[in-house]
Amino acid sequence: MTQDAPTTRRALLTRMGLAAGLAYATPTLIGTGTARASDASAPSGRASVSRPARQRRRRAPARPxxxxxxxxxxxxxxxxxxxxxxxxxxxxxxxxxxxxxxxxxxxxxxxxxxxxxxxxxxxxxxxxxSLYRPDDLTCDGADCAAQQMIGWRPADLQARPRIGMIDTGVNPDHPALRGQSLRVNQVDLDGRNAAGRRHGTAVAALLIGNAQGRAPGLLPRADLIAVEAFHSRADGAAADAFSLLNALDVLIQARVQVINMSFSGPANPVLRQVVVEARDAGIGLVAAAGNGGPGAAPAFPAAWPEVIAVTAVDADRAPYRQAARGPHVALAAPGVNLWTAASIEGGRLRSGTSYAAPFVSAALALGMARDGLSATDARDRLFRCAADLGAPGRDPVFGHGMVASPSACPEAGSQILSVSGE
Incomplete structure (x- = not known):
C-alpha cells in the first residue's frame, strides 16, 4: 500500500478541507470448488494420489x-x-x-x-x-475535492432540510454520524439477514457527516431518515421491489423533501406506482444512474422521468468509466475516488454513481429548504445552473452537466459556473 503524496502536500490538503486517503485494491474472488495444490508444492518422495472429483449436488433454482x-x-x-x-x-x-x-x-x-x-x-x-443493487465500487487513486468542485459554500452547511434515503444498513455510531440528526428504520425483511452497513453508512456520511470530521457531509445540520431495505445474499446485498415499495411508503409518510436512492435495477410497474405517488406528494427523487458501463440498458429508478438520474465524474470532470449513459442522465456529480465513511470507523476511497447521487440530493434539498422552491422548480434550477460538460447542451454522458450549489448558481449573481444549454 503506497501513499500518493508527501506529508507536506497532505497537510496542505487537510487545511483546505480536501478529502484524502490511501488507495485500496479490490479483493479478487477465487472459486474454491476446483482449487488444487500445484505439483511443485507437494513434499518430495510422497506418492501422488489421484482421486475422482466430488460431484456437487446442485440446488434446485428458487421459484420466482x-x-x-x-x-x-x-x-x-x-x-x-x-x-x-x-x-x-x-x-x-x-x-x-x-x-x-x-x-x-x-x-x-x-x-x-x-x-x-x-x-x-x-x-x-x-x-x-425484481432485485436492485447498490452502485458502488472500491477504488484507487488520488485525493479529491468534491465539495469545491460543485461550488459548495460554508453557508450551505447551515441548511436544515429533511432528507430520506433508502439503502443498506447505516451505522449511527460511526464517528462521522455520531450526534447527527439521524433516524434509522428497517423494513421487515421477512426473516432474511440484513445487508451490511458499509454502503449505507458511506452515503449517509456524504449527506450529513459531522462538520468537524475528515470529510464533512454536505448538509451536516439536516434531518436524515434512513430506511434499511437491503438483505444479504450469496451474490451481495440486494433489495427486492416489495422491500423498496415499503421503504418508499415510510419516507412518503414521514414527509421528507428529497429521497436519495443510490441503487439500480430493472423497470418495475409496481415500484413505479409509488415513485409517481412520491413525485405527486412534492418529494424530489434522486437516483444513481448505475455502474453497468456505457453500453448498459437504462437502469431504474433513475431512468423514470420522475427521478433525477445522476452520473459520476472524476476530479478532472471526466466521466466515470463504468457509469451508465443515455438520454435519461440528468446531472453529473463527483463520484470517483471519494473519501467515504467505512462501516465501523474511519473511511476509504470509493467510486460509483451511488456516491455521486448524494451531491444532487443535497443541492436539491438546499433549494427546497432554504430557498422555498418546489421540488420541480429546484430541479429545473439545478438543470439551468449546471456547468456544461462534453457536447454542448444536454448529452447522454453528462446530462445537463456538473451539478452546482444553488449558492454558486449564475442566477444568484455568481460567474463561477456556465449555464448548460437545453
Missing part, C-alpha cells in the same frame, strides 16, 4: 417471486388456492392498497403468473419481485 398490489377489498385466497405461497403482505398507506410478496407455484413462469393473477384478481397490479 411476484409483488402484487391488490384492488380495494380483494383477498389473496384465490391465489393461495391456485398454489401461490404468500411470503409477506402489508398495507401501503401511500397507495391505500395492500401489497403482497408471493412465490410462484412450481412450473409457473412470471408471464404465466401475471396473466393468472390478472384473471383471478381483476384490477390488481402484479410484477416480478
Amino acid at each position: 417471486e411476484m409483488v402484487v398490489i391488490l384492488a380495494p377489498g380483494q383477498s389473496l385466497q384465490p391465489l393461495q388456492a391456485a398454489g401461490y405461497d404468500v411470503l409477506s403482505q402489508r398495507d401501503n398507506a401511500t397507495l391505500a392498497r395492500r401489497a403482497a410478496r408471493l412465490r410462484l407455484p412450481p412450473g409457473r413462469n412470471p408471464a404465466q403468473a401475471r396473466a393468472e393473477i390478472a384473471r383471478l384478481l381483476p384490477g390488481s397490479t402484479a410484477a416480478l419481485n
Whole structure:
C-alpha cells in the first residue's frame, strides 16, 4: 500500500478541507470448488494420489417471486388456492392498497403468473419481485475535492432540510454520524439477514457527516431518515421491489423533501406506482444512474422521468468509466475516488454513481429548504445552473452537466459556473 503524496502536500490538503486517503485494491474472488495444490508444492518422495472429483449436488433454482398490489377489498385466497405461497403482505398507506410478496407455484413462469393473477384478481397490479443493487465500487487513486468542485459554500452547511434515503444498513455510531440528526428504520425483511452497513453508512456520511470530521457531509445540520431495505445474499446485498415499495411508503409518510436512492435495477410497474405517488406528494427523487458501463440498458429508478438520474465524474470532470449513459442522465456529480465513511470507523476511497447521487440530493434539498422552491422548480434550477460538460447542451454522458450549489448558481449573481444549454 503506497501513499500518493508527501506529508507536506497532505497537510496542505487537510487545511483546505480536501478529502484524502490511501488507495485500496479490490479483493479478487477465487472459486474454491476446483482449487488444487500445484505439483511443485507437494513434499518430495510422497506418492501422488489421484482421486475422482466430488460431484456437487446442485440446488434446485428458487421459484420466482411476484409483488402484487391488490384492488380495494380483494383477498389473496384465490391465489393461495391456485398454489401461490404468500411470503409477506402489508398495507401501503401511500397507495391505500395492500401489497403482497408471493412465490410462484412450481412450473409457473412470471408471464404465466401475471396473466393468472390478472384473471383471478381483476384490477390488481402484479410484477416480478425484481432485485436492485447498490452502485458502488472500491477504488484507487488520488485525493479529491468534491465539495469545491460543485461550488459548495460554508453557508450551505447551515441548511436544515429533511432528507430520506433508502439503502443498506447505516451505522449511527460511526464517528462521522455520531450526534447527527439521524433516524434509522428497517423494513421487515421477512426473516432474511440484513445487508451490511458499509454502503449505507458511506452515503449517509456524504449527506450529513459531522462538520468537524475528515470529510464533512454536505448538509451536516439536516434531518436524515434512513430506511434499511437491503438483505444479504450469496451474490451481495440486494433489495427486492416489495422491500423498496415499503421503504418508499415510510419516507412518503414521514414527509421528507428529497429521497436519495443510490441503487439500480430493472423497470418495475409496481415500484413505479409509488415513485409517481412520491413525485405527486412534492418529494424530489434522486437516483444513481448505475455502474453497468456505457453500453448498459437504462437502469431504474433513475431512468423514470420522475427521478433525477445522476452520473459520476472524476476530479478532472471526466466521466466515470463504468457509469451508465443515455438520454435519461440528468446531472453529473463527483463520484470517483471519494473519501467515504467505512462501516465501523474511519473511511476509504470509493467510486460509483451511488456516491455521486448524494451531491444532487443535497443541492436539491438546499433549494427546497432554504430557498422555498418546489421540488420541480429546484430541479429545473439545478438543470439551468449546471456547468456544461462534453457536447454542448444536454448529452447522454453528462446530462445537463456538473451539478452546482444553488449558492454558486449564475442566477444568484455568481460567474463561477456556465449555464448548460437545453
